Amino acid sequence: MTLQPRFNGIVPPLVELQAAGVGVRLGCDNVYDSWSPFGTGNILEKLNHYCEIFGKKGQRELTDSL
Structure with a gap:
């Protein structure tokens, strides 16, 4: 059986930020x-x-x- 990691933290309101015209980008910090x-x-x-x-x-x- 393989366990799939899930995100269980607090997520910023990305949809609301985008709707307000804020540019939202996700990136990688290595x-x-x-x-x-x-x-x-x-x-x-x-x-x-x-x-x-x-x-x-x-x-x-x-x-x-x-």
């Missing part, structure tokens, strides 16, 4: 397991979690997230 000490280091996995948390499902939303 700490690839920053969301969990059991992380895989996969940046696309983190992007997947971001999309899951904020309900990004449409093609445009997914492309913008990437």
